Amino acid sequence: MGKYIGKRLFQIVILLVIYIAVVFFILHAMPGGMKALFISNPRLTPEAQQAILKAFGLDKPPLTQFLIYMRNSFTLNFGVSFSHYPTPVWEIIKERLPRTALLFITATIISFLIGFHSGKVLAWKRGKAVEYVSTIGGVVAYTIFTPVLAFLLIWFFGAYLRLFPLNQFLNPDLWANTSFSSQVIFLRLLLTASIIGAVILVALILSYRLSHNIRSRRLIFYIPTISSVVIAVFIWWKSPYGIYGADILWHMVLPVVEVTIISYAGIMLVMRDSMLETVKEDFITTARAKGLPDRVVRDKHAARTALLPVITNFIISLGFTLSGGIITETLFSWPGMGLAMYEAVISHDYPLAAGCLIFTGIFVLFAHLVVDIVYAFLDPRIRY
């Protein structure tokens, strides 16, 4: 297992180097080359221009420039943003990345759980009316143009029902007199979510290690999971920051729903397909012959094995979900990486755009790694 992860990590570093090289060549292929893109902005003072020229070695030969650029990328030096002058690009990314990560990870987990279960149940109910209706619904959700879905959500929940705020990351009136920045609260939210996630993961692993009985497994899993959530909610409730945290979460609902729907349909359809294939396998007949209850055959034998292609497919559709994420952030004014990238391109802020591009790549490669590791855990044929 360790060897497998090491190998994957190595591959990912190689991919990253190639990716950064591609970004570098794109920058050079632009009119005027990187030099023009990075320093030709009226807002930069001559000293600042000199500093950037030196930091990126922009007057050196191309190969040296390339090596400098590579080194700068790995040390997170992406130059200075034009539109947020004089903030360095890395500072902006550092602020935006966690917002995108939270949006993306939350939506992914939700869509995965719902997609997995509904695909499973639909395949098991093969031939019934529910199956046809939901499959058609899934195909519609899968093919719908992302902005159309966003406008529908904004119109229905935001404008018509007035259930959720229309856009932005927070409600400015509420935050007008606070002494802390929204980023502080947001990072605490992120920390809380990570702790709960870690507790759930540990509980899941422990429940399988410690017990062979379904009932006690459930107890070992659900008690820490539920109590960690309850404790977290209680602490936030009691703290003076509670209302601000809630405000951010409130603003997060619609974008999360949007990204969830985008990725849900694909997962559900693949799961359903994979499940229909799996139930034809001989080991499912064996499981039935063993006299296992229908539900055990479905969940423990069919769904567990049918899950593998869903995960493979998830890796493939990662880019798709991410581009949906960028559109979503733009339409809901969620100030994450996607919006930053969009704004940078619109305002010709090339250093920021290049930085965002590289970080999006890192994000995808990292997600890839995580999914690979999860897959290896689930499929013993890979693990050994």
Next chain:
Amino acid sequence: MSALLSIEGLKMYYDTQKGSVKAVDGVSFQLKKGESLGLVGESGCGKTSVAMSIMRLLAENARIISGHIYFDGKDLLTLSEKEMNKVRWKGISMIFQAAMNSLNPVYRVGDQIIEAIITHEPEVTFEQARERVKALYELVGLDPGRMDHYPHEYSGGMKQRAIIAMSLACNPQLIIADEPTTALDVIVQDMILREMARIQKKLNMSMIYISHDIAVIAEVAEKIAIMYAGKIVEFSDSKTIFKQPRHPYTIGLMSSFPSIRGSKKPLVTIPGEPPNLLNPPKGCRFAPRCPFATNVCLEKEPPYKEIDKEHFIACWHPQGVKRGAEDKDA
């Protein structure tokens, strides 16, 4: 002694777009406790369909038209799914035709056996179940250290043995082995079959071996039922079937296979193909291929009756060829 398993007039058809495939069409036989039966016939004659009807693991388009399957006094066809789940594996276990793919690739082999034990005997603890699996592994000639490995780490022969161990896990009264060794090479095949016969005798279980190879079956089964196109055409103890087959189809099958002692006589296969079960011939189903067929064979179905003690056949013109005599002819 009354029969452990008694099948009476079982008919099971598959609904297809072209009509009903009459895969099992009036099958009756009995099996006593501790007895072993070989169910023999060419590919497609409905052997697996009989087995799947007994286990009630039928395809979605399968339909049981009529008949009874009495097991241990109960008619399995009238049980609820929940009651049937209690019979499965605990009463009757099965080794499937595609034994190589019968194990779930994502779980340890031992755990898959333990799962069966704990499902049927909830009072057994995990450790006790592991002990039992260990003993089963030894019984079938597998290294017990292997039980924590995954199916892909097993060779074909080892998987086969693990599946035999699994079929024994709940001490069933009956095991149905559907072509348990076809995926293996001949030497391993012979060894495993002999071992199964030994275990079956030792534990006094009933057994149904399914195969298209009558020679292999005659080695291990006490009784043999010959199946042709959805019907049983001859039934007797294996010695009688082997020495004195009376049905023309059985005689044909005998000459299709070289005797196991390896005489090098050429294979005489039965000319022609089994009939399409969508629309079988109206008289005797074997008539189009039978060298002894007469008009009555084409018109009327031969009744299934006892022509000797415990020797049943369905044929208008029973043959009396002795196996030895036929050998010399060939």
